[in-house]
Amino acid sequence: MNRLFEENKNRNIVSLDGVWQFKTDENNAGLAQGWALSPPADCHDMPVPSLWTCMPGFYRYEGVAWYFRRFTASGFTALVFHGVTGLADVYVDGVHAGQHYGGWTGFEVLLKNLTSSEHFLALRVNSTSNHTDTIPLTVADWFHHGGIMRGTELHLHDTARITHFAIRYTLSHLKDGKADATVVCSLRFFSNTTQSIQRTVKMLVDGKVVAETAVSIAGKGEAKITFELKQINLWSPDSPALYRFDAEIEDDGVADMTGFRLLEARDGKILLNGKAVKLKGVNRHEEHPDFGHALPLSLHYKDMAIIKEAGCNTIRGSHYPNDQRFLDLCDREGMLFWEEVPMWQFHEAQHKNQLVLERACTMHTQMVERDINHPSIIMWGLHNENDMTTQAAFSFSKSLAETIRTLDSSRLLTYATMMPLEDICFSLVDVVSVNKYFGWYVGESADWKIFLRDFYKKLDDEGFGDKPVIISEFGAGAIPGVRNFDAPKWSEDFQADYLDYTLKLFLADPRIAGTYIWQYCDIRVGWDSLGRPRGFNNKGIVDEYRRPKLAYKMVKSCYTDISNE
Numbered sequence: 001m002n003r004l005f006e007e008n009k010n011r012n013i014v015s016l017d018g019v020w021q022f023k024t025d026e027n028n029a030g031l032a033q034g035w036a037l038s039p040p041a042d043c044h045d046m047p048v049p050s051l052w053t054c055m056p057g058f059y060r061y062e063g064v065a066w067y068f069r070r071f072t073a074s075g076f077t078a079l080v081f082h083g084v085t086g087l088a089d090v091y092v093d094g095v096h097a098g099q100h101y102g103g104w105t106g107f108e109v110l111l112k113n114l115t116s117s118e119h120f121l122a123l124r125v126n127s128t129s130n131h132t133d134t135i136p137l138t139v140a141d142w143f144h145h146g147g148i149m150r151g152t153e154l155h156l157h158d159t160a161r162i163t164h165f166a167i168r169y170t171l172s173h174l175k176d177g178k179a180d181a182t183v184v185c186s187l188r189f190f191s192n193t194t195q196s197i198q199r200t201v202k203m204l205v206d207g208k209v210v211a212e213t214a215v216s217i218a219g220k221g222e223a224k225i226t227f228e229l230k231q232i233n234l235w236s237p238d239s240p241a242l243y244r245f246d247a248e249i250e251d252d253g254v255a256d257m258t259g260f261r262l263l264e265a266r267d268g269k270i271l272l273n274g275k276a277v278k279l280k281g282v283n284r285h286e287e288h289p290d291f292g293h294a295l296p297l298s299l300h301y302k303d304m305a306i307i308k309e310a311g312c313n314t315i316r317g318s319h320y321p322n323d324q325r326f327l328d329l330c331d332r333e334g335m336l337f338w339e340e341v342p343m344w345q346f347h348e349a350q351h352k353n354q355l356v357l358e359r360a361c362t363m364h365t366q367m368v369e370r371d372i373n374h375p376s377i378i379m380w381g382l383h384n385e386n387d388m389t390t391q392a393a394f395s396f397s398k399s400l401a402e403t404i405r406t407l408d409s410s411r412l413l414t415y416a417t418m419m420p421l422e423d424i425c426f427s428l429v430d431v432v433s434v435n436k437y438f439g440w441y442v443g444e445s446a447d448w449k450i451f452l453r454d455f456y457k458k459l460d461d462e463g464f465g466d467k468p469v470i471i472s473e474f475g476a477g478a479i480p481g482v483r484n485f486d487a488p489k490w491s492e493d494f495q496a497d498y499l500d501y502t503l504k505l506f507l508a509d510p511r512i513a514g515t516y517i518w519q520y521c522d523i524r525v526g527w528d529s530l531g532r533p534r535g536f537n538n539k540g541i542v543d544e545y546r547r548p549k550l551a552y553k554m555v556k557s558c559y560t561d562i563s564n565e
Contacts, residue, residue, distance in 0.1 A: 002082050002106075002151050004328035005244070010253030014071075016121075016152040021068040022046030025124075028064050036122045037094030039068040051085070051147035051292035062144050067123040074114045076157040076192035079121070082106040082324075083150030083293075086127040086134075093119050101359060102135065103127075104293075104321040104342065105366040106150065110161070112192040123148070133355045135363060136342040141537055142285055142319070143524040149294040150323065157192070160199060160217055160251040164188040166372050167245055167258050168410065174262065174274060177239060181229045181260055185211075187247055189221040201225060204246040215249075234273050235259025235375040237313050240334035242375070257331060259375030265412050265430040270468050270513045272336075272378070278507070279336065279514025280559045281314035282307060282541070283473060286322055287523040289544050300326045304333055306546060307520060311559030316472065316516045319344055319384050321367045330376035337374070338414070338516075340381030341367060345418075351392040360396075361403045368407045380404050382415040385435055388423040401428045416472040420455055426464045431513070435473035440489075445501050456511060468513035471506050475499065475518035477538040478549050490533065492550035499541070499551050500558070507564040517555065521546060 021043035023035070033040070044057075052058040052065060079090060085103035089096060098109035127146035129138040136144075155161070166186045171179040185203055196218040203211040203225050211227040233241035246255045264271040270279065284303065286293045295303075300323065307315060314336035321339055330337045341363040350356045364380070371377055382400045387393055401413055414431040417423045426432050434455070439445030459465050478495035487493035499517065506512045522540035525532050536544060541551045558564065 002153075002324060004325055004332070005255070005257055007255055008155070008253065009255065010248065012156040014073075014154040014156065016069065016071060016154060017048055019045050020048045020148075022052065023066050023068075024058065024061055025064040025066055030064065030066055030124065034094075035066050035068075036091035036096070036124070037120065039066070039122070043068065046147075048148045048152060049083070049150050049294050051145040051149050051294050053143065053145045053147065054290060054292045054294075062127050062129070062146060064124065064126045064128070065146060067125065067148060069121055071119055071121055071154060072117050073111075073119065073154055073156060074117055076159065076161070077111045077114055078155040078157065078161060079109040079111065080106065080153040080155055081108070081148065081150075082152070084123070084125055084148050085146050086125060089124040091122040091124070102363045102366065103149065105363070105370050108155075108163070110190060133350070133353050133359070135356065135359050136319075136344055137346065137350070139526065140342070140344045141525055142287065143292065143526060145292040147294070149292065158251050159193065159197060160189055160191040160249060162187055162247060162249065162252050162254045163190050164369060165245075165247050165254050165256060166369065167256065168372075168408075169260060171260060171262050174234070177234050177236070177273075178231045179234055179260065179262075181232055183227055183229055185225045185245065185247065187223045187225070189215065189217045189223070189249070191217045191219060191221070194219045199249040199251070202248045203227065204248070205229065206244050207246075232260050235261045235334075236273055237277075237334035237336060240332060240375075242331060245373075256373045257328070258373040259331065261375055263378055263410065263412055265468050267466055268468055268511055268513065270378075270412070270431065277313070277336075278564070279314045279470065279516070280507075280564070281312050281316060281336070281514065281516045282310070282520040283316045283318040283516050283518050284520040285318050285523045286320075286326070287521070287544075289524060292524075295323065297325055300329055302546060303520070304329050304335065306542060308333065308335070310541070310552060310556045314338070314378075314514065314516070315520075316340075316381075318519065321371065324370070327371060327374045327376060331374055335376055336378050337376045338379040338381055339367060339371060339377050340384060343383035343386065345385045345387075346383065347387040348390045348392045351386070351390065351396040357396060357399060360400055364400055364403050365407065368404055372408055377411060379412045379414050379431060380408070381433075382413065382429070384416045385418040386415070387419065388415075388417050388425045389419055390424075394425050394428070397425050397428050414470070421458060426459070426462070426467065429467075431468045431470055432459065432464065433470040433472035435518075436471070437474060439498055439502075440476045445498060448502060448505060452509065469511055470514040470516065471512060472516045473518040474502050474515070475539040477533075478551065479533060479538055480522070480543040480547065480549060483550070490538070495539075495549065496551040496554045500554050503555065503558040507558060507561075517541065
């Protein structure tokens with residue numbers, strides 16, 4: 001199941017998860033050799049979902065690989081893939097049926113009027129990265145995994161399918177945790193005929209019909225349905241009230257869960273439902289040595305429990321759209337979330353590259369359209385640690401910001417800058433977020449005070465003093481189990497002391513609206529390990545198997561101290 005609730009109770013859905021046939025294609029010969037129509041003889045079994053880079057024999061393979069299986073369907077069918085790394089090409093019975101770029105948001109291939117019952121499905125996956133125009137680039141501070149990392153399904157239809165469902169709203173009369181809402185539900189449809197068909201769209205909230213409208217579909221169709229809800233309960237970390245929305249037509253039905261809340265950035269603070277909230281969080285990669293990004297549901301629940309126990313009220317999804325089941329869990333648990341796309345340390349050459357811009361805009365569009373209904377998401381992140389000192393960076397980021405704001409004006413925009421004193425792009429965002437590692441990569445921990453003094457002056461001088469400031473990355477590495485009275489670098493003692501100093505400094509600073517420790521858990525990193533011991537980024541407050549380091553209890557002490565509220 002791709003969600004934590006029944007999302008498509010009126011659909012005929014068949015899971016394609018299980019054992020597929022798998023073959024790497026090191027010489028990129030598969031197409032010429034006809035693999036789209038028939039698999040080669042020497043295939044391996046491969047579980048789906050999973051990542052081949054977590055399997056013996058394929059641990060370091062980056063490149064082209066193929067997946068094969070057969071399925072039974074006829075008529076109007078949608079092939080749904082919830083996450084395939086890199087560039088994915090779908091072939092059905094030897095015919096190219098669809099393509100998708102970007103591994104962390106799903107896609108679907110619509111097949112009209114299948115004429116026979118059994119079909120051959122071949123999926124060509126290219127996980128190759130480069131230094132020029134892939135997202136992410138070759139050098140990234142996480143591992144380049146490959147494979148079908150999330151679920152796959154067949155959706156079987158008669159005539160029409162709902163392909164998109166977005167819930168937008170404006171609030172009024174906020175008082176005592178309640179408000180009135182004017183709701184606009186936007187839907188897109190697709191039918192297997194170019195002739196116009198008429199359908200009635202029915203909207204339900206928690207099982208009660210609230211609106212109906214007629215829509216005409218000729219291949220594609222759209223509808224906007226507006227209605228009022230009175231005195232709804234507002235969503236917040238303390239009271240994560242959720243409502244179920246169902247959109248139904250004669251042929252199909254989809255559902256989503258959402259909550260209602262008001263987000264603002266004003267006077268240097270982040271306001272939720274009119275009240276200032278201090279963000280206390282961690283950066284979390286969806287990563288585990290045994291699963292890569294393809295985390296099982298039980299591990300999502302375990303991570304949430306560990307993070308909440310540490311006193312966190314927010315998580316940054318570093319650095320890509322997260323599994324929707326984890327976002328559902330954030331909605332249920334009242335965990336605030338920052339979501340972004342996997343752009344890490346892009347520079348002027350990439351900012352001037354038209355293909356990079358097109359891919360980035362598409363990734364942001366797909367992220368926002370997929371996750372727009374999650375109340376836990378409070379910020380969209382444009383990118384991470386890009387060079388933001390050039391006009392090319394400004395133009396590039398302006399395009400991304402405009403893309404997101406066109407789709408969703410209800411959330412805050414930010415990006416994490418690694419050159420805050422030289423950055424020229426703060427006018428584009430609502431929240432200024434800073435990645436710095438004084439006392440680890442450069443200087444001493446005490447240099448934070450000097451930096452913050454200079455940084456606040458820059459913001460004030462440039463007219464951005466009213467923007468909230470977040471310390472979005474800071475931390476120190478610790479090799480699990482290394483303890484020493486002298487607390488040298490790479491020891492758990494050093495990490496604990498470092499985070500104790502920086503957290504107390506930041507939490508006491510009225511100009512800092514939030515902190516995101518780098519990071520929650522140790523993660524596997526790229527081919528050259530970026531100089532990382534063990535081939536891991538070791539800055540987690542728990543190790544890769546979620547065992548706590550010395551810093552974990554210290555973080556909990558700082559984050560749960562009521563004087564830091």
